[in-house]
Amino acid sequence: MTTTTEEPWLIAGLGNPGPQYAGNRHNVGFMVVDLLARRIGGRFSSHRSRAMLCEGRLGAPGAGGPRVLLAKPMTYMNVSGGPVTSLSTFYKVPVSRLVVIHDELDIGFGALRLKLGGGDNGHNGLKSITASLGREYYRVRFGIGRPPGRMDVAAFVLKDFSAVERKELDLLVDRAADAVETLLSEGLERAQGAYNS
DSSP states (O other): OOOOTTSOEEEEEOOOOSGGGTTBGGGHHHHHHHHHHHHTTOOOEEETTTEEEEEEEOSSTTSOOOEEEEEEEOSOGGGTHHHHHHHHHHTTOOGGGEEEEEEETTSOTTOEEEEESOOOTTOHHHHHHHHHHOSOSEEEEEEOOOOSTTOOHHHHHTSBOOHHHHHHHHHHHHHHHHHHHHHHHHOHHHHHHHHBO
């Protein structure tokens, strides 16, 4: 089957809804899709799938870049699969055109890893999506590092980025958004070569 720029990509940034979670490490997926929405000059609006959705085209205006559906599930992280599956069904987006952006404990802060398929590595958002759609979707893994000392993992991911991390965060979120654009326009291998660290 040949693909055209008319067939949309579904790009889901994972996080938890509500202002109290906005700066959390667990919400970095939301941060990246928010930036992508700003890049395409779009706005998020509520969708019946229980997600906020922004539609548009990536790339320079008029360049006919890939059509994207940027999504932020408005359920909690652990049940992200419901809204993502609803959007995939509603817009007839195959799992091969799904990109999920999420925080990753096993990678140092700010490092990126792009991959297709694989396990969930204990990430409940991925676990929920995989249970609904299978595992053969693209992941953009944004490193948040491991918690210091004996800090509980759940407490760590639900804390805001530290003051030191926040100094670099905008630049790193920008780089993750660039990686998503490269993935869609040039393919996984090129994106991995440019951004995996």
